[in-house]
Amino acid sequence: MNEKQAPKPISTSFTRLLDCPYPIIAGPMFLVSDEELVIAVSEAGGLGAMPSLNWRTPERFREAVRAVKARTRKPFAVNLIVNQANPRQHADLAICAEEKVPLVITSLGNPKEAIRRMHEAGGKVFCDVTTLDYARKVEALGADGVIAVSAGAGGHAGPISPLVLIPYLKRHLRIPIIAAGGVATGEQIAALLLLGAAGVQVGTRFIATEEAKVDPAYKDAILRSEPEDIVMTLRISGTPAAVIRTPYIERVGLDLNPIEKLLYRFPQTKKAMKMLRYHLGSRALEKAAHQTTWKEVWSAGQGVGLIDDLRPAGDLVRSLMRECRDTLSHGY
Template sequence: MTTQASALTRIETPLTEMLGIRYPIIQAPMFLVSNVDMVVAASEAGAIGTFPALNYRPIEKYVEALKEMKKRTKKPIGLNIIVNKSNTRAKEDLKHALDAGVNLFITSLGSPKEVITEAHKNGAKVVCDVINLEHAKKVQDLGADGVIAVGAGAGGHAGPLSPIVLVNWLKHELDIPVIAAGGIANGATMASMLAVGAAGVSIGTRFIASTEARVEQAYKDAIVNSSPEDIVMTTRISGTPAAVIKTPYVERMGLDLPWYLKFAKDQKTLKKYVVPLIHYLGSKKLEEAATGPSWKTVWSAGQSVGLVEDILSCDQIIKNLVVEYEETLKNLPKVQ
């Protein structure tokens, strides 16, 4: 589809106001998928492009990537930092991002306290991934500028709650903007989230099937060809449930950790060694499948694969979201 959004259109929400962007759309950070081209294209298209710092290793490559993004777009860009102990680069990543003038930080896992304090000194904003009210209230108290409510069906580490319930619930309970994540891939799903009170949407899976994503063609094709029922949760990537496409390789591997790793993970003395090991082994599997031709197909994606029909440029994906959003609003049945 090649619909066009007018260069003058805007959708104003607390999120667009917070960041000074045209559309309330975050191109979500995706391990191994997000790259400089995607971030620049999304931000230039009026959304905000973001990426996980760890997509660029070693750290020199990350500093280079930040520089290149800031050179190629004057629009706001965002960075995802994993703020738990397993990420030994977190402090350095934050410092370089602040020096480069990153505008938005997305934190996942762990406490975002330091990121919030340092980002605010620089005039940057911080939104935190949450899957329940308890964590959402905690980050609100710490001074977060918003939360990303990650619902069931999302790519990555999805929460257990229906996104439509989670967003509407958090909207009533919190004083800061709530951004919806999980299952959004077109204008209709975006409209549904704004209707229940979301200040914006954060979209991952849809952007894997983009021309700019530098992943294997087979991975992009799998996004287009899979149905929501093909998505299964596995603990084999990181120890906590993560969404992947059920390929023959995933089926053979099994969805649960082998008994000896599960046992070791539950032992207090072993946990600190075993969890990083599970992360390392899982990331290697994802990396092999995402970036090289491989029969070991472990492809990370959410249930919205069922709504993705084509591989398009990031710019066109964002234009389509806006045009379809407007069409959805127009076509809603009216009260007579």
Template structure:
């Protein structure tokens, strides 16, 4: 399948470290780009558009320095996540800043707007849009996005409920651009499996919370190490729309687990909360995907990517002999 022009010569693994609310910033994104995988952060991780612009300047300067210092290395481009929704009054102003600073990849969530695609294409950037079902993938295709992120069951954040094998095929039926697969990917062999399934790039969130460059506090990282996949509760109770949270942090915040575990009996409504309320909620109730069961350490991005590369290569070798 076609890949954006940056793929061939700038990535050392077909991988994006996914944007995460309150977790990813320029430190994590730059560390990822330095290792040859796409690093990212949500624009909303800065409280104002002015602060966000400072991050964009930091990224562009940081990448320039890395390229100068390591002309032979695969320095990957970075991505910014924009929540395109009426609950985010900043998205247009933030988009203008992305155009001004020519952010190479824009990842849109919730709304797939042709306005964003037009603006980003004007300077040669690409737009990836995340979806949890075929209907939204079709809408994204109509809006002209370059890539669709299949957020499957078990993912961290606003996860989907569809099995990845089914979701990738369903998206391919309606979209012939780049497909990215998200949901529980933690190892190098998972990246290869995503490619075997028909995805062009893998998309990992939770695994990168437990890196030294993430903004997560130690207790959050420790909870990930201690959690099993069965500890991940997918509920609309925190955000208004369903998202994945660790049971232990829901309990600590006083949620009634008996109610949360009864699917369909909660009446919180399917409306996303205002962004300030989201920030307060996600600070105390910690999101993670089912991949927590595969995470037993906190390592630097350099060590993690090196391990992922080894696992990827040995899985390839195993399959090709």
């Protein structure tokens, strides 16, 4: 089968809402997803997504959005962190509205303002959720869809198995549900569509692509690692985040140090500690993502166990969709 040949579209409530042929988002990844990956995925018929914080200033972020719009007419997405710890959220949201970004994906915090502003601008908003309670809140605020982040995901994984989370949310929500966490094959995508998802958001699998802008050692670690190698650490942002267990991670441990723990207990020091931890964690991630260092802090989810080749992102989108279609039509 020719990797460049596009499989037939797969129509769901997500593809109809965003006007794209395939129900797959390449999840926004801090330090990994930039213009090249977004363009490759959207051009192939999925939806490329990038976090606004991958650019150091709002101005640089606006240039990146314009660069994407100049090279593809297909829909794409931007991820905004909408909690108080992100001082850029209002500036970056204004840029998304002014540049008419087709889809904003919010994570953490309250998405109310993002939903209002993007709807005025004619855009759509999906919100990351890990529980029904929060999913209900964002639906009531007018979100167009949810990204259901389950156990096993890269980044900040949720606590609930996708086998339960998707049908559980489906019972209670009317808006489209996008399944995120551990997805690396077309068979899994078919299974999630059958469970009630309107699409999938795939992160870790897209690190092993030619376009992902990270050090080859990081990509190699994705190819070599197994699900058993993924551990949750508090040392990146203060909330559990999935990383590959490297000798460095083993040495520094997964928990906060005793002084940090103490300072987290008091409201007067908690916010400052959170910001410090986030700053230190981001710096460690950034170093490990972009250069060879013994301080290997590599973010990834359990899907590493199903990833054994590095390919162009467009070919990956097409082969995942072909596998998904074949599974749906032939069964198992």
